[in-house]
Amino acid sequence: MVISALQKARYGYKPKLPACLCSPVCDIAVELGAPTEAVADQEEIRKIFKLSYGKPLATFVNGKNEKINRELKVGVILSGGQAPGGHNVIAGLYDGLKKGNPNSALYGFRGGPSGLIENKAVHLDDALIDEYRNTGGFDIIGSGRTKVETPEQFAASLETVKKLSLDAVVIIGGDDSNTNAALLAEYFLDQGSATQVIGCPKTIDGDLKNEYIETSFGFDTACKTYSELIGNLGRDTNSAKKYWHFIKLMGRAASHIALECALQTQPNICLISEEIEAKGLSLDQVIDQICASIVRRAENGDNFGIVLIPEGLVEFIPEMKKLISEINDAIARRESEFAGISSFIDQMYWFSHCISESSYQILQTLPPDIAREFLMDRDPHGNVQVSRIETEKLLVGMVEKKLYALKQEKIYRGKFSALTHFFGYEGRCAFPSNFDADYCYSLGYSAFVLIAAGLTGYLSSVRNLTAPANEWIAGGVPLTMMMNLEQRHGSKKPVIKKALVELDGGPFRAFDAVRDTWAVKTSFLFPGAIQYFGPPEVCDEPTKTLRLEHLRG
Ligand code: FBP
Numbered sequence: 001m002v003i004s005a006l007q008k009a010r011y012g013y014k015p016k017l018p019a020c021l022c023s024p025v026c027d028i029a030v031e032l033g034a035p036t037e038a039v040a041d042q043e044e045i046r047k048i049f050k051l052s053y054g055k056p057l058a059t060f061v062n063g064k065n066e067k068i069n070r071e072l073k074v075g076v077i078l079s080g081g082q083a084p085g086g087h088n089v090i091a092g093l094y095d096g097l098k099k100g101n102p103n104s105a106l107y108g109f110r111g112g113p114s115g116l117i118e119n120k121a122v123h124l125d126d127a128l129i130d131e132y133r134n135t136g137g138f139d140i141i142g143s144g145r146t147k148v149e150t151p152e153q154f155a156a157s158l159e160t161v162k163k164l165s166l167d168a169v170v171i172i173g174g175d176d177s178n179t180n181a182a183l184l185a186e187y188f189l190d191q192g193s194a195t196q197v198i199g200c201p202k203t204i205d206g207d208l209k210n211e212y213i214e215t216s217f218g219f220d221t222a223c224k225t226y227s228e229l230i231g232n233l234g235r236d237t238n239s240a241k242k243y244w245h246f247i248k249l250m251g252r253a254a255s256h257i258a259l260e261c262a263l264q265t266q267p268n269i270c271l272i273s274e275e276i277e278a279k280g281l282s283l284d285q286v287i288d289q290i291c292a293s294i295v296r297r298a299e300n301g302d303n304f305g306i307v308l309i310p311e312g313l314v315e316f317i318p319e320m321k322k323l324i325s326e327i328n329d330a331i332a333r334r335e336s337e338f339a340g341i342s343s344f345i346d347q348m349y350w351f352s353h354c355i356s357e358s359s360y361q362i363l364q365t366l367p368p369d370i371a372r373e374f375l376m377d378r379d380p381h382g383n384v385q386v387s388r389i390e391t392e393k394l395l396v397g398m399v400e401k402k403l404y405a406l407k408q409e410k411i412y413r414g415k416f417s418a419l420t421h422f423f424g425y426e427g428r429c430a431f432p433s434n435f436d437a438d439y440c441y442s443l444g445y446s447a448f449v450l451i452a453a454g455l456t457g458y459l460s461s462v463r464n465l466t467a468p469a470n471e472w473i474a475g476g477v478p479l480t481m482m483m484n485l486e487q488r489h490g491s492k493k494p495v496i497k498k499a500l501v502e503l504d505g506g507p508f509r510a511f512d513a514v515r516d517t518w519a520v521k522t523s524f525l526f527p528g529a530i531q532y533f534g535p536p537e538v539c540d541e542p543t544k545t546l547r548l549e550h551l552r553g
Contacts, residue, residue, distance in 0.1 A: 001131070010134040010431060010532065015088060015441035016469035018462065020060045021449070025099045029063030030453040030475075032056040039210075039497055040484035048494050049182065051189040052457035055478035057212070060449055068452040072097055072104040072167045075121060075160075078143040079112050079173030079180075083204045083218025084432040085440030087132040087140055089172050092444025094129050100452055107164060112144025113180065116169065117153050119160040134437050136221070136429040145379060148180050154187050161188070161195040168196040168451040170444075174203035174216065175496040178459060182479035182494070185457035196456035198447045199479060204428055206256035206545065209499045212477040214465045214550075217443065218428070220435045220543050222250070223257055225427035227264035227527045230306065233421070234265060234524035237304040243419050244294065248309045248392040250424030252383075254500045255310035256545060259507050262515075263544040266523040267306035268293050270515070272508065273316035274501040283317050287398045293519040294399070295406065298414025302522060309395060311386050311424065323359040324384050327374060330354035344368070347375050370394050392420040433530050434539050438469045450476045466542055466550045506548030 020028060033056045038045040046053045074097060078086050090108065097104040106124045109115030122141060132140045148157055161169060171181040178199040185197035201208045201215075204222035209215055226249055233245045247267075251257035255272045262270035269290055276286060290307060297305055314320040330351065331338050341347050348371070352360050363371055373389040396418045406412035432440060439462060447460040458476035465472060485492040501508055517523060531538045 006431065006532070007135060011130070013134045013434075013437060013532070015092070015134070016438040017442055017445060018472035018474045019470045020062060021442065021445050021474055022470070023062055025068045025096070025452075026065055027062055028068065028449055029061050029065050030449065030455075031059045031061050033059070036478050036481040038480055038483045044485055044492075045480055045483050045494055049186045049457070049480045052182065052186045052478075053480045055455070055457060055480070057475065057477060058450065058453065058455060058458065059473065059475035060446065065452070067454065068100050068449070070452070071101045072451060073107070073165055074104070074168045074170060074451060075107045075109055075116065075164060075166045076141070076170045077109045077113055077116055077172065078138045078141060079171055079177035079202075080143060080145055081174075081203065082138045082143060082428040083202045083216070084136045084221035084428070084430050085217040085436035086138045086172055086202065087135050088432060088437050088440035089200050089202075089217070089444035089447070090124070090140060091129050091133050092441035093170060093447050094124060094444070096445040096448025100448065107166070108141035111142045112146055113148050113171075113177070114144050114146040115141070116160055117146065117148060117156045119163060121160070121164060134432065136431050138429075147176070148184060154184070157184060158188065158191055158193060161193065166195050168198060168456075170198050170200060170447050170451075172200040172202050174205070175208045175498050177202075178208070178479060179483070179495045181459075182457055182483065182496075185479070189456065196451055196454070198450050198456070198476070199459040200443045200447055201459060204257065205251045205254055206260070207252070207254035207499050208496065210482055210497070212461050212463065213459065214463055215543070215546055217436055217440045219256065219260070220439075221430050221433045221530065222427035223260040223264065223543055224433055224527065224530045225430045226257065226423045227261045228529050229423055229426065230261055230265040230267065230308070231524065231526035231528065234267070234306050235526050237306065238522060238524060241302070241304045243417055244305045244307065245419050245421060246307045246309060246392040246396050247421045247423060248311055248390075250387060250427070251311050252386055253312040253315065253498060255312070256501055258308045258310040259501055259511060260543050260545045262308055262511055263507065264525065264527050265306070266514075266518050266525045267308050268297065268519050269305070270308040270511065271310060271313055272501055272511075273310045273313050275503055275508070276313070277316040277318070277321075278503055280318055282319060283398070286317065287395065287402050290395065290399055291402050291406065291412075294403065294414065294416060295412045296520045298412060300520070303415045303417075306524065307395075309392055311391070313391050314389060315384070315386060319358075319362055323355070323362050324374065326355040326359045327351065328378065328384065331378065344372050344375070351375075367394065367397060387424055390420070390422070392422060396420055430530070431532065434532060435542050439465065442469070442472060442474060446474045446476065449474070466547055506551050507545045510544075510548050
């Protein structure tokens with residue numbers, strides 16, 4: 001195999017672990033706290049998770065652990081979108097298992113949850129694990145978005161774990177995948193199976209977090225990668241002074257990525273979906289905001305700038321949200337009928353009868369290419385695929401129209417030339433930053449300790465993340481503790497609560513305090529590429545989001 005010089009150098013990187021996990025495994029004890037409750041809808045959640053509800057928090061401490069050396073067989077799944085550090089979760093889990101007992105075995109399920117359902121297991125050994133240490137991507141076993149939801153899929157998953165005699169399954173995924181992990185843990189218990197289920201918090205979107213999960217892995221590296229690119233564009237446009245760059249950033253519903261990148265690069269404008277929803281702003285009002293900055297900068301002779309747009313924006317603008325939800329409902333209600341309509345014109349005609357008049361009018365006023373993107377297939381969770389809607393192009397088109405009108409009124413005298421970008425896939429498989437490499441390895445190692453302790457229905461948790469790694473606190477959080485009921489596909493379902501940007505939170509307040517200045521005055525920062533070797537203040541610094549959230553705590 002031919003590898004790059006950086007890949008070779010990263011093989012030699014030894015991820016840092018919390019002090020409690022550096023001891024020999026027989027000296028890592030598990031301390032259990034008091035029983036826990038779900039964040040909301042406790043009675044309903046308790047009824048759904050009869051056997052796994054309300055488990056105590058687990059914290060690892062120094063002390064004797066006699067159970068940790070038993071031989072274990074574990075299966076691991078990478079679920080959902082790629083996030084830098086996934087390979088290190090698997091490496092940490094593997095190393096923990098082998099330290100516990102050299103005869104323990106780890107199997108990877110290929111292609112995500114479908115690998116568990118269809119028993120596509122691959123035995124992971126030293127040679128394979130070593131090939132992927134500290135590298136980005138999920139290619140060691142692949143990932144997928146299949147949801148374990150039908151009785152047949154649950155039964156097939158049980159069949160697989162029985163066939164492989166697995167002691168545990170580790171699911172590395174986001175909020176939906178870990179909701180699935182909780183349901184699977186409950187199902188196994190209900191079926192009298194001893195197979196445990198442990199989750200690990202993954203997603204570049206950064207929306208799987210709470211008091212005990214300070215961040216999901218991958219957010220750090222992805223934001224630093226996008227910020228490098230945004231900084232480069234900032235410097236380019238500050239040199240040539242002729243383009244406005246409209247940059248859409250991944251993140252699905254939450255605007256955490258856009259906000260973190262704004263804090264790292266200081267663009268002229270960063271839209272925050274959660275704020276737009278809270279203020280009930282229409283699309284026209286959002287355009288007015290962008291144009292206000294363009295006009296003011298043009299008055300200073302600055303006909304260039306940077307605009308950051310969160311991927312999920314359209315779902316937070318009231319009239320667009322209504323449109324999307326009506327489209328979703330119409331498709332869900334008459335799925336097979338809709339699937340039979342192939343041409344865009346016929347689809348539009350179909351919707352003219354299936355959604356409200358006001359929503360249909362909006363759909364009609366969208367440029368045809370964008371309207372087509374609104375009608376594309378939903379993901380397996382029934383969500384619109386926001387990564388495929390070119391919001392950045394929609395905004396540029398509307399801004400051009402508005403500026404033309406302002407020119408007629410002699411309010412705007414500048415020159416507007418825009419370029420659009422979408423940064424998402426570019427950051428999901430980057431070499432994990434030192435932070436993500438260390439965090440992920442610790443999460444995987446902690447998953448092993450939770451399994452050895454016989455726990456099920458837990459999410460691996462590593463906290464105190466703004467401190468040096470040896471001061472991190474490791475343990476596990478019961479999955480039911482993070483749940484509430486939400487409307488999904490027409491009925492209330494237990495789900496892990498998604499963490500959106502909090503408008504009274506440290507990161508947003510820090511941004512709010514300076515954004516008016518950035519809107520007019522060029523204030524770009526150029527963070528540069530992620531550094532893997534060098535002083536800790538350059539290589540190990542966590543995200544600004546994490547620092548600012550900790551300040552509040
Ligand atoms: P996860 O929530 O599964 O981690 O995926 C996040 C994400 O990268 C979003 O930011 C984006 O909207 C979506 O995945 C894209 O999905 P796909 O990889 O299926 O195109």
